[in-house]
Amino acid sequence: MRLVVDLNKCQGYAQCAFLAPDVFAMHGEESLVYNPLAEQEQRERVARAVAACPVQAITADGLDDAGEPPAEPGQEAAHGR
Amino acid sequence: MDGDAFLEWLRREGRIVIVGASLAGLRAAEVLRAEGFSGSLTMIGDEPYEPYDRPPLSKAVLLGKASPQHTELPRRREIDAKWRLGVAATGLDLAAKRVRLADGDEVEYDRLLIATGVRARPWPKESEAQLDGVFVLRTRDDAAGLHRRLKASPRRVFVIGAGFTGSEIASACREQGVAVTVAERAGAPLVGALGGVVGAVAAELHRENGVDLRTGVMVTALEGDSSGRVRAAHLSDGTVVETDVVIVSLGATRNTEWLAGSGLGAGPRGIACDAGCRAFDFRGIVTDDIFVAGDVARSPHPLFNYQFLSLEHWGNAVTQAEVAAHNMISASAERQPHMWVPAFWSSQFGVNIKSVGVPSLGEQIMITQGSLAERRFIGVYGYQGRVIAAVSFDNTRWLEFYQRLIESGAPFPVEFPTVDRRPEGRQPVPADFPDPSLPSHGPTVTLSGYSPADRRLVFTPGRH
Structure with missing residues (x-):
């Protein structure tokens, strides 16, 4: 599954690094390093990380079994920001 | 119709x-x-x-x-x-x-x-750019080639240009124990984007992490061996650096x-x-x-x-x-206007660098929170009496506040007290951007065109 983190939004709360440590890792005090192609068996953990991110910075596809792409994160729908 | x-x-x-x-x-x-x-x-x-x-x-x-x-x-x-x-x-x-x-x-x-x-802007001398071991980094193919070469334990990597990409590459090499030399024409890394005050902090980061940083120099030639592999870089100060991988990071x-x-x-x-x-x-x-x-x-x-x-x-x-x-x-x-406040991030030497606004417009900078010496701070840039940009080193959670100052045209210098204000941050100092007419690693923002407010043209030379 593919994922991307909007690092302008990311504020280093590290929730994702706790919930899916094989995909997300803190690098230094507040930088995030992640693997943009997570293994399929990480799906549950990535879904939890996406949901838990306090600033909703993570976009991932393939989170649903049906292969339905995820709905656009609410905050990203606003233009001009 | x-x-x-x-x-x-x-x-x-x-x-x-x-x-x-x-x-x-x-x-x-x-x-x-x-x-x-x-x-x-x-x-x-x-x-x-x-x-x-x-x-x-x-x-x-x-x-x-x-x-x-x-x-x-x-x-x-x-x-x-x-x-x-x-x-x-x-x-x-x-x-x-x-x-x-x-x-x-x-x-x-x-x-x-x-x-x-x-x-990526290529190395201008074509025959040298084609030497085996000379890379740029922009595309997936560039990255795959460079990644392969870095895994083969090069003796030394030579990075031309200490902008964001060049600095990130140097940082990644050091983290993997690879020897790196970085050559930058300006006085410090990142000066085109963030100015000399912040550039000096970036220079310390490079050196503390074991980068052989050479500033104020140009690369005059890349030398290949008889089989067409790069073997050395020649600098304008007369020195020669032996290397087997050269990464050209001269902007785009x-x-x-x-x-x-x-x-x-x-x-x-x-x-x-x-x-x-x-x-x-x-x-x-x-x-x-x-x-x-x-x-x-x-x-x-x-x-x-x-x-x-x-x-x-x-x-x-x-x-x-x-x-x-x-x-x-x-x-x-x-229809809607595109009014996004510029923002970017970089991660290097374990430090999270983020910015909002257009720092390269800044005339002066104030360190409103934290300290340069600790590599954890907020720098605020002022232009004609208002806040125009801010940069954070490992202090990202404050940036949104400064973004609102930029959006509302808040006055500069910043007069209100801030959390963790240090004596060094009480007065603005020149932000120390290089003269835009001199060739150096440019910022990732290009200013051009007519500004009705100050009735002058800002000229940014095309760096080819």
Whole structure:
């Protein structure tokens, strides 16, 4: 599954690094390093990380079994920001 | 057909072509579909890959945390497009509304979005640039080649240019124990983007992490051995550095050559467009059916005196693409301006560097929180008595506050007290940006055009 983190939004709360440590890792005090192609068996953990991110910075596809792409994160729908 | 009927027809069965199949192109396509465009959509890209993310290529990929082949962007939704990948656009016929492709094909459009971005500026001496072991880093193929070479334990890596990409590469090499020399023409890393005060902190970061940083020097020649492999770099101070990998990080060039002679207002500084992302033709008349987004666009920004800004920023590509896509299929009263506050991030030597606004416009800087010595601070840039930008080193949670100061044109110097203000931050000091007429590693923001507020031209030389 593919994922991307909007690092302008990311504020280093590290929730994702706790919930899916094989995909997300803190690098230094507040930088995030992640693997943009997570293994399929990480799906549950990535879904939890996406949901838990306090600033909703993570976009991932393939989170649903049906292969339905995820709905656009609410905050990203606003233009001009 | 009147305007409303045309728009309805366009949304239902029009033909939209997007040239540039990277971040901006993909996000635009998704918004078109999300907003109900049901006509035909064609995505044209010169690279043979589906849209992938570039920032990880100089960070997670070089650190071994991600594969250079697998940074593909997730999809927000199905876009049902015809993909023409691996074929560059080579020309545009405005009158016939056709894009010419490298394979001779032509694609007709009713609305066109240009998101062709930038490419890495190559080493100017072609024979030296072609030596084995000389790289640039922009594309997935660049990253794969460099990644392979770095894994083969080079004796020393030589980075030309200490902008963000060059600094990130040096950082990744050091983290893996590879010896690195960085050569920078300016007095410190990152000075083009953040000025000399912050650049001095960046220089300390390089040196503390074991980078052999050479500033105030130019690379005069790259030397190859008899088998055509690079073996040394010659510097303007007379020194020679033996190396087996050279990475040229001299910024980027906008991909506008394919538009030469088309009549569009396109050149080395990008494609000029209005605040609604509609492209100008070379006469300064706005086009109705051609839109621009991402690194290749140059648009007037109301927060910065309507100067035309070109932003090589990830977040700009996303937002401008969203605005352009919306405007492409909307009536004029429904259109939106692109007013995104510039923002970017970099991660190097374990430090998270982020910025909002346009630091390179800044005349002065104040360290309003934290301290330079601790590498944890907020620097605020002032321009003509107002806050124009801010930079954070490992202090990102405060940036949004400063973004609001920029948006509201708050006065500079910052007079109110701030958390963790130190004695050094009480007075503004010159931000110390290099003279823009001197060649150096440029910022990733290009200022150009006429500013009605101060009645002067800001000239940024095309660094070729």
